[in-house]
Amino acid sequence: MATNPGAARGGGKKIEEITYDNLSLRALPLDDSRGPSARTVKGACFSLVSPEPVVKPRLVAVATDALALLDIDSEEVNRPDFAEIFSGNRQLPGWQTAAHCYCGHQFGHFSGQLGDGAAMYIGEVINSQGQRWELQFKGAGPTPYSRTADGRKVLRSSVREFLCSEAMFHLGIPTTRCATCVTSDTLIVRDPLYDGNAIREQCTIITRLAPTFLRFGSFEIFKTTDAITGRQGPSVGMEAQMLPQMLRHTIKTYFTELYQQYDGDSLAARFPVGNEQGWQPLYGDWLAEVASRTASMAAAWQAVGWCHGVLNTDNMSIIGITIDYGPFGFMDAYDPGHVCNGSDDSARYAFSAQREMCRWNCEKLAEALKWAVTDKQAVKVALARYDEEYDRVYNALMRRKLGLLQTVEKEDVALVESLLQVMADAGADWTNCWRALARMPANPELSGPEYEQLLSYLVNQCSPPDVLAKQRGSSIPAENLHLLLSLQKDPGMLHSIGISVAQLTEEVAKNEVAKRYQRMSPQDKVNADKAAWAGWLAVYSSRLARDGTDTEARVTAMNSTNPRYVLRNWMAQTAIATAEKGDYSEVRDLLTLLQSPFSTEGEDAAYAVAAQGATCTLPSARGSKWDGSPPAW
Numbered sequence: 001m002a003t004n005p006g007a008a009r010g011g012g013k014k015i016e017e018i019t020y021d022n023l024s025l026r027a028l029p030l031d032d033s034r035g036p037s038a039r040t041v042k043g044a045c046f047s048l049v050s051p052e053p054v055v056k057p058r059l060v061a062v063a064t065d066a067l068a069l070l071d072i073d074s075e076e077v078n079r080p081d082f083a084e085i086f087s088g089n090r091q092l093p094g095w096q097t098a099a100h101c102y103c104g105h106q107f108g109h110f111s112g113q114l115g116d117g118a119a120m121y122i123g124e125v126i127n128s129q130g131q132r133w134e135l136q137f138k139g140a141g142p143t144p145y146s147r148t149a150d151g152r153k154v155l156r157s158s159v160r161e162f163l164c165s166e167a168m169f170h171l172g173i174p175t176t177r178c179a180t181c182v183t184s185d186t187l188i189v190r191d192p193l194y195d196g197n198a199i200r201e202q203c204t205i206i207t208r209l210a211p212t213f214l215r216f217g218s219f220e221i222f223k224t225t226d227a228i229t230g231r232q233g234p235s236v237g238m239e240a241q242m243l244p245q246m247l248r249h250t251i252k253t254y255f256t257e258l259y260q261q262y263d264g265d266s267l268a269a270r271f272p273v274g275n276e277q278g279w280q281p282l283y284g285d286w287l288a289e290v291a292s293r294t295a296s297m298a299a300a301w302q303a304v305g306w307c308h309g310v311l312n313t314d315n316m317s318i319i320g321i322t323i324d325y326g327p328f329g330f331m332d333a334y335d336p337g338h339v340c341n342g343s344d345d346s347a348r349y350a351f352s353a354q355r356e357m358c359r360w361n362c363e364k365l366a367e368a369l370k371w372a373v374t375d376k377q378a379v380k381v382a383l384a385r386y387d388e389e390y391d392r393v394y395n396a397l398m399r400r401k402l403g404l405l406q407t408v409e410k411e412d413v414a415l416v417e418s419l420l421q422v423m424a425d426a427g428a429d430w431t432n433c434w435r436a437l438a439r440m441p442a443n444p445e446l447s448g449p450e451y452e453q454l455l456s457y458l459v460n461q462c463s464p465p466d467v468l469a470k471q472r473g474s475s476i477p478a479e480n481l482h483l484l485l486s487l488q489k490d491p492g493m494l495h496s497i498g499i500s501v502a503q504l505t506e507e508v509a510k511n512e513v514a515k516r517y518q519r520m521s522p523q524d525k526v527n528a529d530k531a532a533w534a535g536w537l538a539v540y541s542s543r544l545a546r547d548g549t550d551t552e553a554r555v556t557a558m559n560s561t562n563p564r565y566v567l568r569n570w571m572a573q574t575a576i577a578t579a580e581k582g583d584y585s586e587v588r589d590l591l592t593l594l595q596s597p598f599s600t601e602g603e604d605a606a607y608a609v610a611a612q613g614a615t616c617t618l619p620s621a622r623g624s625k626w627d628g629s630p631p632a633w
Contacts, residue, residue, distance in 0.1 A: 015092065018072065024121070024249070031048065042235055045218070047098060049120060052140065060155070063178060088120070088205060097137075099119065100119070101218075105312060109226075113145070113233065113234045116145050122136060134212055134213060136210075138206050139206065152203045154188065154190055155183050155580055156192070159204075164572075167566065174322060176323050178208055181205075181587070186203040212317075215315065216316040216362075219243070219368040220313060220314075222235050243372050244372060280378070290362070299389075300393065303397040307331065332429055334430045337351070346503060359387070401558065403547075403557055403558045404544070407547050411543075426462035426528075435564055441454070442551045444541055455537065469517035474510040
């Protein structure tokens, strides 16, 4: 096996020297019947399973800093059996592979038992810093929760999750980590475009790390029969036996400060399982803390232009970290209605909807806990906490992104909203435009070469009208839309063909937007963009003057908040296409780039080229091939 680029000896342990403390399997009900056969699992939070071997596993990439969280020496990457271990082919002492049982509301509807259909708990490590890390394999084979699937993942989805987990961490956003990505010669059949053209793809396994993978859906296993879907949780009626156990383990292990604040051990002695009244204050504060962490996470997503895509309750971490990277996407051109999931026909999880959807999920968590959390006022307090924390974090991030470090003005919210409107109307590149604002000169006259270069750069980051007409228009052909409009007075008829009056109204509005862009010439669009940016920059310049932050401090703060690099879809696809040919260098190079998302190396040259309207092709600049515009494909 080739030496992993950039690996340095970490002074850590050999893989076999790692000790495991598999607390979750000791503390929570366990189904020890083994076997991967799909079944309803009643009365358990985990089911014991075993990974299925793959043929000729080989390492695609490793995030050595994530691996170091387990105290594993980075030189261990170079041992010949490394891929055998991190594919699950070779199991180590201390491992207890299991799959987690949970339920979920998917696209607003309760779906009953879901669970780890492709993920496996490996064990828990307490590292030298006293941190607890749960290890998971994803793609290691079937479990009782795989339903009709095979429990496998392919190279393309695995590379995306591996890279995005690490990208999000280095952006400072709470997230699961990804230590390894291992592919193999075992092939499985997939239909990547869902068009009937199935192909054989390589089984790939990633190793995920998090303090815990417990999620909102973990607590929905007790739900009674849903009035709409007719489904229920697998452990319905077992709340009294299981829910207090789950809550106490979760709070004691992952919300330690809160548990200690309430002297949880004393509470456990005085109020045993089944007597939950004495726990109400702690439960209420814990629910508020979960809501607060969730809000902070969602606000951080909005600040970097990231869309999750599948904000179901089963994809919401109980500790407020980003989990389950599926059809995610960092936006290129800003569109508040951006939907990164092709199956989200109603735009339920659009970029602009993420705040509300995460809050809705908190409401569903509270419903799932109502047997134990009986204080209705506590639920109201928790949801109010969500709103307050989201506003606090989001507004603080926006001010820092704008370099407003000294003062807070009530007009700052309007300043941000007007910027977002300019960017939305222009189809401006989210990441590049925010990054460029650090170059705003301290010049109230708004003149000179620096200002003109900035204005030119921002205009060049905007989308042409024909592209926006296509992106922002209705997905329904104009002739069909006209026909549907004739039926809008008959909601029942519309519903029978799969569309609501509200959806129809939205599609009509999209059609009008598309018409507006279709009437614009490219030069008209450039002129409009230039005028809009110039108007906003004038207001921004005045606000910077009133704030009074030193220019150097402002630029430093902005460049450490607005990333230069994010994992754009085209970047990931470029690395995937190369990896599918057996060359993993692009994946590794992209990982290295994403580990330094705020890098300024070579940035001035790339900025100067882009300000002229050209694509950056500077071979000497670090990461310069990723500085240009997205490719035509």
